[in-house]
Amino acid sequence: MRVLITGTTYYPAHNGQAIFTTHLAEGLARRGHRVTVAVPALSDLAGESVRNGVTVHFLRAVSLGRWHPDASVPLFAHGALQAIVATTRPEIVHVHDHYPLSRLATRLARRAGVCVVGSNHFVPDNLKPYLPGSRRLGGAYERLLWRWMLDLYNRLDVALAPSATAAEILRVAGLRIPVHAVSCGVDVHRFRPLDGAGRGAWRRRYGLDETRALVLYVGRLDGEKGIDVLMRAVHLLREKRLTLGIVGKGAARMALERLAQELELGDRVKFLGFVPDDDLPALLDSADLFAMPSSAELLSIATLEAMACGKPVLAARARALPELVSDGDNGRLFRPGDAADAARCLKALIDAPERWPQMGAESRRRALGHSLEEMLNRHERIYQSMLKDVPPD
Incomplete structure (x- = not known):
């Protein structure tokens, strides 16, 4: 399969979304899929690189690090992302948030008739502490942030959540599309009990x-x-x-x-x-x-x-x-x-x-039970079911 992954962050960033998207992209590439990633650049060093079989496009962006350590806004990304979609011809577009680049990727995918799946790693608690007056306006902010997220995700084909709890939170918040609980996975070979000698x-x-x-x-x-x-x-x-x-x-x-x-x-x-x-x-x-x-x-x-x-x-x-x-x-x-x-x-x-x-x-x-192998198996089954338009196992 040809898969385009977009989000806010990717390796070498070190946060939950970056770790997960890197594991997903590189794992799919190892299994023979053609994987492309498009994310805002961590600095002004925008460009293209290939790492472990994955082509990564770091698009020019402005960092909002003074507001949030992982936040950035891509600049003039429409032409760059449009060229990536035209060149790679993805069968699946997988967005990992509801921020500007993922919204643009969704619009381009819809125009091309491509299936779009979205993984959600967000709850309003993630952003409220960074917003002015959050203690006084917490409830209003929460409703606004949910509306902003659901505005995109309710236009996707399928949503993925990292746990059963996260999936239920989305349903209660107003998600109307199918949502599946799929763990982000962990590398159980690298993270394992050692002999204790060191x-x-x-x-x-x-x-x-x-x-x-x-x-x-x-x-x-x-x-x-x-x-x-x-x-x-x-x-x-x-x-x-x-x-x-x-x-x-x-x-x-x-x-x-x-x-x-x-x-x-x-x-x-x-x-x-x-x-x-x-x-x-x-x-x-x-x-x-x-x-x-x-x-x-x-x-x-x-x-x-x-x-x-x-x-x-x-x-x-x-x-x-x-x-x-x-x-x-x-x-x-x-x-x-x-x-x-x-x-x-x-x-x-x-x-x-x-x-x-x-x-x-x-x-x-x-x-x-949360191994990377099982995580990749679940994603492959869901992607295949979307292309065949049948429910996943």
Whole structure:
């Protein structure tokens, strides 16, 4: 099949959409499909490149990084994208958001009679913190943002959501087209339990105490992620020998660093910044527990990666996280936004190290059901069903 993928971000960006679209595009190319990607350029270095069998067009764009770290607006993209569509003659156009480039791709696909599928990684919570007056106008913003998204997605043929929770959210919000829950997938071969021999070395490399329980968070440092709740939970567990390692970068870092000072967390919290992809599996393996306190996850690739590494998970009982974490089986779930409940659940995990291997094995078992191979199988079946105009299996 000839597939054109559009969205806001792609490799080398490091966020959920970029990771997923890169896995999807390169996986389809490995299976013999002709895959083209068109995204706004991360900088002024627009152009075309080929990576792992995928032709990637980085279109000239203006970065809105001061407003949102991953936001950009393509400039004069109509002619460039029209030429890409004419040259590649896609059978499937797969958009990954409802922003300008994906809207343009949808219009061009419709004119050419091409099937369009849309993956949704969005809820209004993702954008509200960046909008002026969001606390006062939160409800109005939410309705406006949903209307903006649904205006495009209700004109597509099929929608995909990364979890059953995400699919139901779309239906309730007003999506009228068929929607299928398809996991974003995780590379279970790269993210896997290691023999543990190098754990001490990896902790030393990142300045982490080898004698304490290590709880790791990986993701953007943004308000919606609830990292402040996790830090307050650590503050409440002053008697426990633990370190919270925070991996990632984002707009909230300075505020979180100030909070760490206010709570007098000292070396009980470590801001590790951006960690290279090559280091991440081993760093995850060096941890004892993983934490995802976000209340806005439609799946959470970071949590799946930790689970694939065999880690028990502390997670907020919110959105799709309970689809990944079963309370008492492979981790603990706490009330979102409740630092005291998070502390209670974290204490229960720390106090039972003898259960970590069993919980970690259950995490690994669950992650295997989200393998990249299964994700690619589902996408191929859905694409084929669209071309044949029959429901997918």
